[in-house]
Amino acid sequence: MLQKLYDWIDDRIDITPLWRDIADHEVPEHVNPAHHFSAFVYCFGGLTFFVTVIQILSGMFLTMYYVPDIENAWKSVYYLQTEVAHGQIVRGMHHWGASVVIVMIFLHTLRVFFQGAYKKPRELNWMVGVLLFFVMLGLGFTGYLLPWDNKAYFATQVGLEIAEQVPFIGEQIKILLAGDAHIVGAQTLTRFFAIHVFFLPAALFGLMAVHFLLIRKQGISGPL
Amino acid sequence: MHKGKGMKFVGDSRISAEKKANMPKDYSEYPGRTEAFWPNFLLKEWLVGAVFLIGFLCVTIAHPSPLEGMADPTNASYIPLPDWYFLFLYELLKYKFASGPYILFGILVIPGLAFGALFLAPFLDKGPGRRPHQRPVAVGMMLLAVASVMWLTYESAEHVDWEARAEANKPVASVEVDKEDPGYKVFESNCMSCHGDSLQGGAAAPSLIGIDRSAEEIMKIAQEGTGSMPPGVFKGTDEELKQLAEFIVSVNEQAK
Numbered sequence: 427m428l429q430k431l432y433d434w435i436d437d438r439i440d441i442t443p444l445w446r447d448i449a450d451h452e453v454p455e456h457v458n459p460a461h462h463f464s465a466f467v468y469c470f471g472g473l474t475f476f477v478t479v480i481q482i483l484s485g486m487f488l489t490m491y492y493v494p495d496i497e498n499a500w501k502s503v504y505y506l507q508t509e510v511a512h513g514q515i516v517r518g519m520h521h522w523g524a525s526v527v528i529v530m531i532f533l534h535t536l537r538v539f540f541q542g543a544y545k546k547p548r549e550l551n552w553m554v555g556v557l558l559f560f561v562m563l564g565l566g567f568t569g570y571l572l573p574w575d576n577k578a579y580f581a582t583q584v585g586l587e588i589a590e591q592v593p594f595i596g597e598q599i600k601i602l603l604a605g606d607a608h609i610v611g612a613q614t615l616t617r618f619f620a621i622h623v624f625f626l627p628a629a630l631f632g633l634m635a636v637h638f639l640l641i642r643k644q645g646i647s648g649p650l
Numbered sequence: 651m652h653k654g655k656g657m658k659f660v661g662d663s664r665i666s667a668e669k670k671a672n673m674p675k676d677y678s679e680y681p682g683r684t685e686a687f688w689p690n691f692l693l694k695e696w697l698v699g700a701v702f703l704i705g706f707l708c709v710t711i712a713h714p715s716p717l718e719g720m721a722d723p724t725n726a727s728y729i730p731l732p733d734w735y736f737l738f739l740y741e742l743l744k745y746k747f748a749s750g751p752y753i754l755f756g757i758l759v760i761p762g763l764a765f766g767a768l769f770l771a772p773f774l775d776k777g778p779g780r781r782p783h784q785r786p787v788a789v790g791m792m793l794l795a796v797a798s799v800m801w802l803t804y805e806s807a808e809h810v811d812w813e814a815r816a817e818a819n820k821p822v823a824s825v826e827v828d829k830e831d832p833g834y835k836v837f838e839s840n841c842m843s844c845h846g847d848s849l850q851g852g853a854a855a856p857s858l859i860g861i862d863r864s865a866e867e868i869m870k871i872a873q874e875g876t877g878s879m880p881p882g883v884f885k886g887t888d889e890e891l892k893q894l895a896e897f898i899v900s901v902n903e904q905a906k
């Protein structure tokens with residue numbers, strides 16, 4: 427039955443090469459922890475991706491309750507945390523996932539660095555990786571404000587004050603992020619929300635696509 | 651695959667009508683014990699992923715994510731603190747050479763050089779050797795950077811009493827106090843002057859919302875006092891005392 431359905435679709439749009447392109451690649455011995463336990467260091471990139479998927483899914487569920495305005499943001503998070511069935515777990519996954527993903531991306535970077543895997547011909551993918559790292563930090567910074575509790579508010583205020591001290595463009599950066607030169611308020615929250623759920627994830631997806639494409643094109647670096 | 655004359659398509663589409671065998675690639679002649687990702691390796695990988703996910707969920711359930719009280723921009727005494735992975739940058743700004751007149755060192759020059767070097771690492775460390783001992787400068791700088799980040803994070807986090815912070819900034823549950831309740835009338839005449847008109851507390855006495863006491867204990871405290879609350883503040887009948895205690899308990903039920 428399933429086979430028939432598959433053949434029916436494949437007959438019309440020839441899907442086999444599409445998924446085989448993604449699924450078919452080799453796993454060399456030196457990166458396979460089943461053969462060499464120390465190869466677990468190669469897992470950190472995959473784990474970063476795994477936690478990123480957790481972040482995307484839990485984040486999507488969070489937005490079903492979260493309200494990005496200063497009157498209701500905190501209340502909606504409090505409600506989710508105390509009243510909604512399993513809301514505690516959904517928020518917990520997103521909250522702890524944000525920390526775990528930083529740890530994983532850090533370990534992944536160290537693996538690539540100490541193995542010298544960024545050397546020719548993988549320079550471009552290293553730079554894409556560093557950009558991914560900045561995007562992750564940006565997601566952390568903007569996400570921290572969203573619950574609109576005291577630690578969120580005052581940390582963001584400090585962050586924006588630091589940005590303001592950048593010569594020449596500091597003021598502009600602050601206005602771009604906060605929506606106002608002086609007030610951290612309603613505008614700031616909606617802007618951080620937009621950056622956190624639309625702008626940065628879009629950048630993240632684009633960069634991840636390039637990252638994976640390059641890995642598949644070049645293959646993983648050989649054993650040391 | 652058929653090429654040239656005689657190619658067959660599905661209908662008027664560009665899809666070839668000839669079936670290709672759906673066969674995995676053959677890696678048996680690759681060096682070493684190379685394995686196919688699909689399905690061999692994926693079968694083991696998802697097991698590891700499942701174990702990781704279970705561990706992650708256990709942590710999530712064991713430690714509910716923190717939420718402090720709603721943001722109050724007028725709160726002048728709050729000591730700001732960024733999330734832990736920004737602490738090292740924050741701590742850097744406490745050093746003399748990175749603050750005050752040298753603030754640009756702290757916010758631009760030092761982080762800029764460090765992250766700029768990270769970004770351009772492949773072009774700074776150009777030799778062909780990949781092993782760490784073949785590139786001592788790059789590896790040394792990285793070790794130094796990692797050690798500094800860890801040290802700064804530790805220095806910053808060590809001075810914070812995390813538990814006291816969490817306790818002091820706990821969210822207060824918003825409750826509706828029913829001012830028509832007979833117990834509220836008793837509260838009004840006996841307790842309000844110190845504990846506030848909505849049980850929120852005041853300069854002389856703490857809030858009565860979020861306390862964990864039974865009606866009996868509350869009746870006892872109303873008559874005998876506790877801590878700096880003197881005995882005998884309650885003046886009224888036993889009936890009123892009971893109404894008062896039940897009222898306070900009901901407000902706390904709401905706050906749970």
Ligand code: HEM
Nearest residue numbers: 468471472474475535538543551552555556558559646647
């Ligand atoms: C969202 C963040 C990221 C994800 C999901 C990710 C994922 C991956 C994955 C799955 C691999 C395959 C090998 C492995 O798992 O170790 C890989 C390789 C690589 N990554 Fe990342 N990565 C991320 C961020 C970074 C960062 C921050 C850097 C460096 C600063 C980086 C640099 C590289 C390089 C150079 C390779 C090729 C390594 C080799 O061929 O040995 N990536 N990445």
